[in-house]
Amino acid sequence: MVCDQTVARPEISKVKLRPILFIIAFSLFVGFPMLVYGPLVDGHDTYEHLNFTKHFSEQFWQGDIYPRWLVDMNHGLGSPSYFVFPPLPAYLCTLLQPVAKVFHFNAFNLTAFLPLLGSGICAFLWLHTMVNQRVAAVSAALYMLMPYHLAIDFYRRCAIPECWAFMWMPLILYFTARVIAGKQRAVAGLALAYALLIFSHLITLVMFFPIPLALAIIQPPTGQRVRSVLRVGMAMALGAGISSVYLLSALANAKYIPASRLVSRDFYQVANQLLSFGKGLFVHPADGWFQFLQAVSWTAVSMVVLATICGLVAWKFGPRDCRQTVILWIAVCGSAVVLMSRLASPLWVHFDKLHEAIQFPWRFNALLCVGTLALVATCLSNLPPDWGLPKAIAVSGVALITATWLFAYGNVLWRYKVDVAPGPPNERHLISDNDGWLVAWLPPGTNQRSSLIASQGPKARFKQGDGSAEVRLWKPRQIELETNSAAGGWVMINQFYYPTWKAELVGQTAPLEIRAAMPEGLLEVEVPAGIQEIRVGIPVSRAEHLGRWLSALSALLCILWGSRKEPQVTSSETESRLPARF
Secondary structure (H helix, E strand, C coil): CCCCCCCCCCCCCCCCHHHHHHHHHHHHHHHHHHHHHCCCCCCCCHHHHHHHHHHHHHHHHCCCCCCCCECCHHHHCCECHHHCCCCHHHHHHHHHHHHHHHHCCCHHHHHHHHHHHHHHHHHHHHHCCCCCHHHHHHHHHHHHHCCHHHHHHHHHCCCHHHHHHHHHHHHHHHHHHHHHCCCCCHHHHHHHHHHHHHHHCHHHHHHHCHHHHHHHHHCCCHHHHHHHHHHHHHHHHHHHHHCHHHHHHHHHHCCCCCCHHHHCCHHHCHHHCCECCCHHHCCCCCCHHHHHHHHHHHHHHHHHHHHHHHHHHHHHHCCHHHHHHHHHHHHHHHHHHHHHEHHHHHHHHHCHHHHHHHCCHHHHHHHHHHHHHHHHHHHHHCCCCCCCHHHHHHHHHHHHHHHHHHHHHHHHHHHHHHCCCCCCCCHHHCCCCCCCCHHHHCCCCCCHHHHHHHHCCCCEEECCCCCEEEEEEEECCEEEEEEEECCCEEEEEEEECCCCCEEEECCCCCECCEEEECCCCEEEEEECCEEEEEEEECCCCHHHHHHHHHHHHHHHHHHHHHCCCCCCCCHHHHHHHCCCCC
């Protein structure tokens, strides 16, 4: 169904260079501190991503094509975090490193900046399927400036995987619009964009995936809705297949790195994560975390005001046959706000799996940003031509709210001047190299001071007796020892225990007993007496093998689908398939 029947567009017009240059220039303006100075030292996840990327890159260039076990993480005791942590940001930073050495730039800083730039470009592509290029470019710039996107996620949290999600969501919506318009090749593009979102931030996928399906239901003409839903669903399934090399392993290892252990801490309690839209906006909390929540609450308030203004304009002055789409985006914004507020507290408390999957309810700000973006573009595209009261209110509202966003960006610049490194680790974090998943997989009862002391000793040693243990091979997921003892016994190895470790005598298939050495939490293997050659490793699992094959097969299907020729259709047929244009 076409909203504006006066617009003849058998094809979306070619994108001009000027809007893209404007978006690039604007991204450089708001992303300048990240490019030049790097992430904030006191950013929530700064050191986590710096350390993850460092160890990931080192292992990659040493021949470990997909580093899942980071052998030197946590004072050399290892980490299984990349069995579940999305790998795309680390891969990109790793591949940029040789180029960075040649051209003398910081690969990590550029990797952190690229999703900001990409979010603007992808937002422009998506919005251009609905509005003209000028409105699309201005709206894309506002998308990059939205305070949760820029000031909170990009700078204050340094949440790089979630920042990449801000890029892939509008790209998914762009290809969804193309699929609805009957473009067969767009199915391959949608599958790839969907896979990239999975590779970047699985939590955002959990929140976002119903939206493309909803658009496929409400936007096409009645007779084409089933086909659109099936194609969008097929593309999503194909995207999940492409990402199987990561996704299947993550699902298989979830039981060993349970999110339930994360949300069981006081820090993750539901009451500490819901936003306040009442008097809590005006109190002066002393605790740093509640100051952060207050800042997030104010960003949500600004987005609600903007979405309300733009939603009313879009409803009142937009084409009547576009109202279903406007209602959808209003519903997306409204549901996101409710889920972040204390009204949804019973939902988060009684549905533990939902809390474990999302962890922070205020992450629904991401959907609020996308929904508001659609309403802003729709509003700007349908402002009354004469300068009446509705236009004055809409333009003034957008301008005032944008001014507050610039204030949030100014606060970021101020933070770079007063930025200080965090203090020394406390007793619970002695061994952690800012490994955000450590508390989820560390063997219960581990004393980190004991782990730290053990990390300073030999890489392998008998816990009792006079036996000797010599390391012959020390690689990620693969360790070989030679032991010599009169009575045998337990050998402790300087890698953290993880349930998928296996041990055997070289040349034999019978497994050796393996357990967690407590209170150190390290790997411990029982070896027989005499001179023995021991092999300890994390073998490639069935999920990893299957994931590789599914990813390869799905990628091949995606290529074949993308190489198909588009069928020839008349301009009237193309026009009837196009999604709503405002």
